[in-house]
Amino acid sequence: MCAAILRNSIKCINFRINTTALTKSNFCTSAVRGNWRHKDSVNVEQYLLKLDNLPEHYQLIYRAPLENYVTWTKNVSTGTVTVIGLVAGWQLASTMSFMNIARKIDISMLVSNETDLYYFAAGFVLINLAIRAFVAKYPLRIYKSADKYVAVYGSQMPVGTVKHYFERGQIAEYRNVLNPWSHIMFMLGRRSSMLLIDYFKTPSEFHQLFQEKRT
Structure with a gap:
């Protein structure tokens, strides 16, 4: 997701900076530049x-650019992982298993096998970690x-900066x-x-x- 955002925003930036010849570098122009x-x-x-x-x-x-998109993506991914964490915590603290919860929901449109939900959950967590790493390296x-x-930089919390x-x-x-x-x-x-x-x-x-x- 983060890679797609960057590709769309920096199509004209496809060169490596030579710090020994900065004064000779050619800088591309952008319709968005200087807005x-x-x-x-x-x-x-x-x-x-x-x-x-x-x-x-x-x-x-x-x-x-894309400050609002980065913030929105971070918060949505955080909310998703939070829900997954709460469900997992509920499973550990109660006798109701994750699969019993899944059976009460029609998941046939999402996965063919109930155990695939665990892979989805792990994937969401990994995506969230990638977004967190992106936010930490993306100065606004x-x-x-x-x-x-x-x-x-954007904070790892829902609001604020670092x-x-x-x-x-x-x-x-x-x-x-x-x-x-x-x-x-x-x-x-x-x-x-x-x-x-x-x-x-x-x-x-x-x-x-x-x-x-x-x-």
């Missing part, structure tokens, strides 16, 4: 600063203040052949993150992340 930098962008930025509880001297330089916004940066602080120069490519998103993975400090380069305020803001900290 948040409209005539009321100052008001939007102030609203987001208050939403993320950051001082006014921070400046918004990156805003990822990045702000800067001089050489200091803060990345804002902040990660790092400084200029504390970024590197994160290569992993097993990761389907390795071409957009970077280490921000000690946290691996997905950066959709097309959604920085300007290309220079991305370049500056790799520059040495000013003394």
Whole structure:
């Protein structure tokens, strides 16, 4: 599910960043790019600063797309796994088994064998774990203040955000052949993150992340 969302949102981002030749990189343009930098962008930025509880001297330089979809997917998957967990807990705490509950429901349209429900339950749990990993690596916004940066991620809870602080120069490519998103993975400090380069305020803001900290 997460991979499908990313594929639809970053069709034009299919290259690997060369950190030694950033100034020569060609950045693709997108019809969606810069939608948040409209005539009321100052008001939007102030609203987001208050939403993320950051001082006014921070400046918004990156805003990822699909925030609402990511939140919705996370909450729906969490609700599904919660229901499965409650049913499993009820089964352990009572004499009624999971199969007895299933027999009271017409499941012939879903599975041909009652035991397949266990595979469905395990699949939902694995999908939820994958979504959780995606949320933890998908910064919604990045702000800067001089050489200091803060990345804002969605919380693993139904609401709220998590902040990660790092400084200029504390970024590197994160290569992993097993990761389907390795071409957009970077280490921000000690946290691996997905950066959709097309959604920085300007290309220079991305370049500056790799520059040495000013003394």
